[in-house]
Amino acid sequence: MRIRRILRTLTGVLPFAGIMAAGVACSASCPYGLVNDPYPGQCPRFTDLNGDGICDLSQSTTDYSTSGDTSRDSSNDQSTSDDSTAASDDSGHSVGVDAPDETLQHPSVEEPTTDYHLIPLSLILIAAYMITLYLMGSGRIRGSVHRRIWNIILTAGYAGTGVTGVLLLLFIRFGIKTALNPSFTYWHAELAILMVIGTLIHIHIYWKQFRGIFRHIKNQISSP
Structure with missing residues:
Protein backbone atom coordinates (compact mmCIF):
# COMPACT_ATOMS: atom_id res chain seq x y z
CA MET A 1 0.00 0.00 0.00
CA SER A 74 37.68 43.56 -37.25
CA SER A 75 37.21 46.87 -35.46
CA ASN A 76 40.91 46.92 -34.50
CA ASP A 77 41.94 46.17 -38.10
CA GLN A 78 39.67 48.94 -39.34
CA SER A 79 41.15 51.51 -36.92
CA THR A 80 44.72 50.48 -37.93
CA SER A 81 43.85 50.85 -41.60
CA ASP A 82 42.38 54.31 -41.02
CA ASP A 83 45.52 55.43 -39.16
CA SER A 84 47.80 54.21 -41.95
CA THR A 85 45.84 55.94 -44.71
CA ALA A 86 46.14 59.23 -42.86
CA ALA A 87 49.98 59.24 -43.35
CA SER A 88 51.69 61.91 -45.43
CA ASP A 89 52.49 61.41 -49.10
CA ASP A 90 55.83 61.95 -50.91
CA SER A 91 55.30 65.70 -51.16
CA GLY A 92 54.77 66.02 -47.40
CA HIS A 93 51.05 66.77 -47.62
CA SER A 94 48.72 64.88 -45.34
CA VAL A 95 46.32 62.55 -47.08
CA GLY A 96 42.97 62.05 -45.39
CA VAL A 97 40.28 59.54 -46.01
CA ASP A 98 36.68 60.65 -46.24
CA ALA A 99 34.29 58.86 -43.93
CA PRO A 100 31.89 56.58 -45.76
CA ASP A 101 28.40 57.89 -46.23
CA GLU A 102 26.81 54.62 -45.21
CA THR A 103 27.87 52.25 -42.48
CA LEU A 104 27.41 48.53 -42.51
CA GLN A 105 24.21 47.65 -40.73
CA HIS A 106 23.11 44.31 -39.47
CA PRO A 107 19.80 42.99 -40.72
CA SER A 108 16.99 44.35 -38.65
CA VAL A 109 14.91 41.86 -36.76
CA GLU A 110 11.18 42.33 -37.07
CA GLU A 111 9.14 41.28 -34.07
CA PRO A 112 6.10 39.10 -34.74
CA THR A 113 3.09 41.32 -35.33
CA THR A 114 0.41 38.67 -34.97
CA ASP A 115 -2.37 39.86 -32.68
CA TYR A 116 -3.64 37.06 -30.46
CA HIS A 117 -7.09 37.62 -28.98
CA LEU A 118 -6.37 36.62 -25.39
CA ILE A 119 -8.70 39.02 -23.58
CA PRO A 120 -11.63 39.01 -26.08
CA LEU A 121 -11.66 35.22 -26.40
CA SER A 122 -11.41 34.77 -22.63
CA LEU A 123 -14.30 37.17 -22.02
CA ILE A 124 -16.44 35.44 -24.65
CA LEU A 125 -15.85 32.01 -23.10
CA ILE A 126 -16.54 33.25 -19.59
CA ALA A 127 -19.74 35.00 -20.74
CA ALA A 128 -20.88 31.84 -22.55
CA TYR A 129 -20.21 29.80 -19.43
CA MET A 130 -22.24 32.22 -17.29
CA ILE A 131 -25.14 31.93 -19.77
CA THR A 132 -25.17 28.13 -19.73
CA LEU A 133 -24.81 28.19 -15.95
CA TYR A 134 -27.82 30.51 -15.69
CA LEU A 135 -29.86 28.32 -18.05
CA MET A 136 -29.02 25.26 -15.97
CA GLY A 137 -29.91 27.05 -12.71
CA SER A 138 -33.24 28.22 -14.12
CA GLY A 139 -34.09 24.69 -15.25
CA ARG A 140 -34.10 25.43 -18.98
CA ILE A 141 -31.32 22.94 -19.68
CA ARG A 142 -30.27 19.91 -17.72
CA GLY A 143 -27.00 19.70 -15.83
CA SER A 144 -25.81 16.88 -18.07
CA VAL A 145 -26.29 19.07 -21.15
CA HIS A 146 -24.38 21.91 -19.48
CA ARG A 147 -21.46 19.62 -18.65
CA ARG A 148 -21.49 17.98 -22.09
CA ILE A 149 -21.25 21.35 -23.85
CA TRP A 150 -18.15 22.37 -21.94
CA ASN A 151 -16.59 18.93 -22.16
CA ILE A 152 -16.85 19.16 -25.94
CA ILE A 153 -15.35 22.67 -25.95
CA LEU A 154 -12.50 21.54 -23.70
CA THR A 155 -11.83 18.50 -25.90
CA ALA A 156 -11.75 20.71 -28.99
CA GLY A 157 -9.21 23.00 -27.30
CA TYR A 158 -6.90 20.14 -26.29
CA ALA A 159 -7.20 18.33 -29.63
CA GLY A 160 -6.70 21.48 -31.71
CA THR A 161 -3.71 22.63 -29.67
CA GLY A 162 -2.12 19.18 -29.87
CA VAL A 163 -2.63 18.74 -33.63
CA THR A 164 -1.37 22.21 -34.57
CA GLY A 165 1.56 21.84 -32.16
CA VAL A 166 2.63 18.55 -33.74
CA LEU A 167 2.36 20.03 -37.24
CA LEU A 168 4.47 23.06 -36.25
CA LEU A 169 7.04 20.76 -34.67
CA LEU A 170 7.27 18.72 -37.87
CA PHE A 171 7.59 21.87 -39.99
CA ILE A 172 10.42 23.18 -37.82
CA ARG A 173 12.19 19.84 -37.50
CA PHE A 174 12.23 19.18 -41.25
CA GLY A 175 12.78 22.83 -42.23
CA ILE A 176 9.45 23.16 -44.04
CA LYS A 177 8.56 26.80 -44.70
CA THR A 178 5.17 27.36 -46.28
CA ALA A 179 2.59 30.12 -46.35
CA LEU A 180 0.53 28.10 -43.85
CA ASN A 181 3.09 28.34 -41.03
CA PRO A 182 1.79 31.70 -39.66
CA SER A 183 -1.77 30.36 -39.83
CA PHE A 184 -0.84 27.24 -37.87
CA THR A 185 0.98 29.38 -35.31
CA TYR A 186 -2.03 31.67 -34.94
CA TRP A 187 -4.55 28.87 -34.48
CA HIS A 188 -2.20 27.02 -32.14
CA ALA A 189 -2.13 30.08 -29.85
CA GLU A 190 -5.88 30.72 -30.09
CA LEU A 191 -6.74 27.09 -29.34
CA ALA A 192 -4.28 27.16 -26.44
CA ILE A 193 -6.28 30.07 -24.97
CA LEU A 194 -9.44 28.01 -25.42
CA MET A 195 -7.75 25.05 -23.74
CA VAL A 196 -6.63 27.06 -20.68
CA ILE A 197 -9.98 28.82 -20.14
CA GLY A 198 -11.84 25.56 -20.77
CA THR A 199 -9.66 23.80 -18.18
CA LEU A 200 -10.48 26.45 -15.56
CA ILE A 201 -14.18 26.12 -16.36
CA HIS A 202 -13.89 22.33 -16.17
CA ILE A 203 -12.34 22.63 -12.72
CA HIS A 204 -15.20 24.89 -11.62
CA ILE A 205 -17.82 22.45 -12.91
CA TYR A 206 -16.23 19.44 -11.20
CA TRP A 207 -14.93 21.32 -8.17
CA LYS A 208 -16.36 18.81 -5.67
CA GLN A 209 -14.57 15.94 -7.41
CA PHE A 210 -11.31 17.91 -7.60
CA ARG A 211 -11.55 18.80 -3.92
CA GLY A 212 -12.17 15.15 -3.07
CA ILE A 213 -9.06 14.12 -5.05
CA PHE A 214 -6.84 16.64 -3.25
CA ARG A 215 -8.31 15.64 0.12
CA HIS A 216 -7.62 11.98 -0.65
CA ILE A 217 -4.01 12.77 -1.61
CA LYS A 218 -3.56 14.84 1.54
CA ASN A 219 -4.88 12.00 3.70
CA GLN A 220 -2.54 9.51 2.01
CA ILE A 221 0.49 11.73 2.56
CA SER A 222 -0.35 12.51 6.19
CA SER A 223 -1.28 8.91 7.11
CA PRO A 224 1.56 6.84 8.63
Whole structure:
Protein backbone atom coordinates (compact mmCIF):
# COMPACT_ATOMS: atom_id res chain seq x y z
CA MET A 1 0.00 0.00 0.00
CA ARG A 2 2.82 2.41 0.83
CA ILE A 3 4.48 1.80 -2.53
CA ARG A 4 1.19 2.45 -4.29
CA ARG A 5 0.77 5.75 -2.45
CA ILE A 6 4.29 6.83 -3.38
CA LEU A 7 3.67 5.97 -7.03
CA ARG A 8 0.44 7.97 -7.07
CA THR A 9 2.19 10.94 -5.52
CA LEU A 10 5.03 10.76 -8.04
CA THR A 11 2.51 10.48 -10.88
CA GLY A 12 1.02 13.79 -9.84
CA VAL A 13 4.32 15.57 -9.19
CA LEU A 14 6.54 14.40 -12.07
CA PRO A 15 4.56 16.07 -14.91
CA PHE A 16 4.85 19.45 -13.20
CA ALA A 17 8.56 18.92 -12.52
CA GLY A 18 9.09 17.98 -16.16
CA ILE A 19 7.28 21.10 -17.36
CA MET A 20 9.41 23.31 -15.08
CA ALA A 21 12.63 21.64 -16.22
CA ALA A 22 11.65 22.01 -19.87
CA GLY A 23 10.86 25.68 -19.33
CA VAL A 24 14.30 26.31 -17.80
CA ALA A 25 16.02 24.46 -20.63
CA CYS A 26 14.05 26.29 -23.32
CA SER A 27 14.85 29.69 -21.81
CA ALA A 28 18.60 29.04 -22.26
CA SER A 29 18.62 27.18 -25.60
CA CYS A 30 16.54 26.59 -28.70
CA PRO A 31 13.36 24.70 -27.72
CA TYR A 32 13.41 22.89 -31.09
CA GLY A 33 17.09 21.91 -31.01
CA LEU A 34 18.05 24.10 -33.96
CA VAL A 35 21.69 25.17 -34.38
CA ASN A 36 22.62 28.57 -35.88
CA ASP A 37 19.11 29.29 -37.14
CA PRO A 38 19.49 32.18 -39.68
CA TYR A 39 17.23 35.22 -39.97
CA PRO A 40 14.18 35.36 -40.08
CA GLY A 41 14.20 32.09 -38.14
CA GLN A 42 11.93 29.08 -38.21
CA CYS A 43 9.84 30.01 -35.17
CA PRO A 44 8.34 33.20 -33.66
CA ARG A 45 10.88 33.13 -30.80
CA PHE A 46 13.70 34.37 -33.08
CA THR A 47 16.00 36.60 -30.98
CA ASP A 48 19.07 38.42 -32.28
CA LEU A 49 20.48 40.72 -29.61
CA ASN A 50 24.03 40.78 -31.00
CA GLY A 51 22.85 41.57 -34.55
CA ASP A 52 24.72 38.78 -36.35
CA GLY A 53 21.66 37.53 -38.24
CA ILE A 54 21.51 34.23 -36.31
CA CYS A 55 19.05 33.38 -33.54
CA ASP A 56 20.74 33.75 -30.15
CA LEU A 57 18.82 30.78 -28.72
CA SER A 58 20.30 28.47 -31.35
CA GLN A 59 23.89 29.59 -30.71
CA SER A 60 26.19 27.99 -28.16
CA THR A 61 28.41 29.91 -25.76
CA THR A 62 31.39 29.25 -28.03
CA ASP A 63 29.57 30.88 -30.93
CA TYR A 64 28.93 33.99 -28.84
CA SER A 65 32.58 34.32 -27.78
CA THR A 66 33.85 33.69 -31.31
CA SER A 67 31.47 36.28 -32.71
CA GLY A 68 32.55 38.83 -30.12
CA ASP A 69 36.25 38.22 -30.73
CA THR A 70 35.78 38.47 -34.49
CA SER A 71 33.93 41.77 -34.21
CA ARG A 72 36.62 43.20 -31.92
CA ASP A 73 39.41 42.05 -34.24
CA SER A 74 37.68 43.56 -37.25
CA SER A 75 37.21 46.87 -35.46
CA ASN A 76 40.91 46.92 -34.50
CA ASP A 77 41.94 46.17 -38.10
CA GLN A 78 39.67 48.94 -39.34
CA SER A 79 41.15 51.51 -36.92
CA THR A 80 44.72 50.48 -37.93
CA SER A 81 43.85 50.85 -41.60
CA ASP A 82 42.38 54.31 -41.02
CA ASP A 83 45.52 55.43 -39.16
CA SER A 84 47.80 54.21 -41.95
CA THR A 85 45.84 55.94 -44.71
CA ALA A 86 46.14 59.23 -42.86
CA ALA A 87 49.98 59.24 -43.35
CA SER A 88 51.69 61.91 -45.43
CA ASP A 89 52.49 61.41 -49.10
CA ASP A 90 55.83 61.95 -50.91
CA SER A 91 55.30 65.70 -51.16
CA GLY A 92 54.77 66.02 -47.40
CA HIS A 93 51.05 66.77 -47.62
CA SER A 94 48.72 64.88 -45.34
CA VAL A 95 46.32 62.55 -47.08
CA GLY A 96 42.97 62.05 -45.39
CA VAL A 97 40.28 59.54 -46.01
CA ASP A 98 36.68 60.65 -46.24
CA ALA A 99 34.29 58.86 -43.93
CA PRO A 100 31.89 56.58 -45.76
CA ASP A 101 28.40 57.89 -46.23
CA GLU A 102 26.81 54.62 -45.21
CA THR A 103 27.87 52.25 -42.48
CA LEU A 104 27.41 48.53 -42.51
CA GLN A 105 24.21 47.65 -40.73
CA HIS A 106 23.11 44.31 -39.47
CA PRO A 107 19.80 42.99 -40.72
CA SER A 108 16.99 44.35 -38.65
CA VAL A 109 14.91 41.86 -36.76
CA GLU A 110 11.18 42.33 -37.07
CA GLU A 111 9.14 41.28 -34.07
CA PRO A 112 6.10 39.10 -34.74
CA THR A 113 3.09 41.32 -35.33
CA THR A 114 0.41 38.67 -34.97
CA ASP A 115 -2.37 39.86 -32.68
CA TYR A 116 -3.64 37.06 -30.46
CA HIS A 117 -7.09 37.62 -28.98
CA LEU A 118 -6.37 36.62 -25.39
CA ILE A 119 -8.70 39.02 -23.58
CA PRO A 120 -11.63 39.01 -26.08
CA LEU A 121 -11.66 35.22 -26.40
CA SER A 122 -11.41 34.77 -22.63
CA LEU A 123 -14.30 37.17 -22.02
CA ILE A 124 -16.44 35.44 -24.65
CA LEU A 125 -15.85 32.01 -23.10
CA ILE A 126 -16.54 33.25 -19.59
CA ALA A 127 -19.74 35.00 -20.74
CA ALA A 128 -20.88 31.84 -22.55
CA TYR A 129 -20.21 29.80 -19.43
CA MET A 130 -22.24 32.22 -17.29
CA ILE A 131 -25.14 31.93 -19.77
CA THR A 132 -25.17 28.13 -19.73
CA LEU A 133 -24.81 28.19 -15.95
CA TYR A 134 -27.82 30.51 -15.69
CA LEU A 135 -29.86 28.32 -18.05
CA MET A 136 -29.02 25.26 -15.97
CA GLY A 137 -29.91 27.05 -12.71
CA SER A 138 -33.24 28.22 -14.12
CA GLY A 139 -34.09 24.69 -15.25
CA ARG A 140 -34.10 25.43 -18.98
CA ILE A 141 -31.32 22.94 -19.68
CA ARG A 142 -30.27 19.91 -17.72
CA GLY A 143 -27.00 19.70 -15.83
CA SER A 144 -25.81 16.88 -18.07
CA VAL A 145 -26.29 19.07 -21.15
CA HIS A 146 -24.38 21.91 -19.48
CA ARG A 147 -21.46 19.62 -18.65
CA ARG A 148 -21.49 17.98 -22.09
CA ILE A 149 -21.25 21.35 -23.85
CA TRP A 150 -18.15 22.37 -21.94
CA ASN A 151 -16.59 18.93 -22.16
CA ILE A 152 -16.85 19.16 -25.94
CA ILE A 153 -15.35 22.67 -25.95
CA LEU A 154 -12.50 21.54 -23.70
CA THR A 155 -11.83 18.50 -25.90
CA ALA A 156 -11.75 20.71 -28.99
CA GLY A 157 -9.21 23.00 -27.30
CA TYR A 158 -6.90 20.14 -26.29
CA ALA A 159 -7.20 18.33 -29.63
CA GLY A 160 -6.70 21.48 -31.71
CA THR A 161 -3.71 22.63 -29.67
CA GLY A 162 -2.12 19.18 -29.87
CA VAL A 163 -2.63 18.74 -33.63
CA THR A 164 -1.37 22.21 -34.57
CA GLY A 165 1.56 21.84 -32.16
CA VAL A 166 2.63 18.55 -33.74
CA LEU A 167 2.36 20.03 -37.24
CA LEU A 168 4.47 23.06 -36.25
CA LEU A 169 7.04 20.76 -34.67
CA LEU A 170 7.27 18.72 -37.87
CA PHE A 171 7.59 21.87 -39.99
CA ILE A 172 10.42 23.18 -37.82
CA ARG A 173 12.19 19.84 -37.50
CA PHE A 174 12.23 19.18 -41.25
CA GLY A 175 12.78 22.83 -42.23
CA ILE A 176 9.45 23.16 -44.04
CA LYS A 177 8.56 26.80 -44.70
CA THR A 178 5.17 27.36 -46.28
CA ALA A 179 2.59 30.12 -46.35
CA LEU A 180 0.53 28.10 -43.85
CA ASN A 181 3.09 28.34 -41.03
CA PRO A 182 1.79 31.70 -39.66
CA SER A 183 -1.77 30.36 -39.83
CA PHE A 184 -0.84 27.24 -37.87
CA THR A 185 0.98 29.38 -35.31
CA TYR A 186 -2.03 31.67 -34.94
CA TRP A 187 -4.55 28.87 -34.48
CA HIS A 188 -2.20 27.02 -32.14
CA ALA A 189 -2.13 30.08 -29.85
CA GLU A 190 -5.88 30.72 -30.09
CA LEU A 191 -6.74 27.09 -29.34
CA ALA A 192 -4.28 27.16 -26.44
CA ILE A 193 -6.28 30.07 -24.97
CA LEU A 194 -9.44 28.01 -25.42
CA MET A 195 -7.75 25.05 -23.74
CA VAL A 196 -6.63 27.06 -20.68
CA ILE A 197 -9.98 28.82 -20.14
CA GLY A 198 -11.84 25.56 -20.77
CA THR A 199 -9.66 23.80 -18.18
CA LEU A 200 -10.48 26.45 -15.56
CA ILE A 201 -14.18 26.12 -16.36
CA HIS A 202 -13.89 22.33 -16.17
CA ILE A 203 -12.34 22.63 -12.72
CA HIS A 204 -15.20 24.89 -11.62
CA ILE A 205 -17.82 22.45 -12.91
CA TYR A 206 -16.23 19.44 -11.20
CA TRP A 207 -14.93 21.32 -8.17
CA LYS A 208 -16.36 18.81 -5.67
CA GLN A 209 -14.57 15.94 -7.41
CA PHE A 210 -11.31 17.91 -7.60
CA ARG A 211 -11.55 18.80 -3.92
CA GLY A 212 -12.17 15.15 -3.07
CA ILE A 213 -9.06 14.12 -5.05
CA PHE A 214 -6.84 16.64 -3.25
CA ARG A 215 -8.31 15.64 0.12
CA HIS A 216 -7.62 11.98 -0.65
CA ILE A 217 -4.01 12.77 -1.61
CA LYS A 218 -3.56 14.84 1.54
CA ASN A 219 -4.88 12.00 3.70
CA GLN A 220 -2.54 9.51 2.01
CA ILE A 221 0.49 11.73 2.56
CA SER A 222 -0.35 12.51 6.19
CA SER A 223 -1.28 8.91 7.11
CA PRO A 224 1.56 6.84 8.63
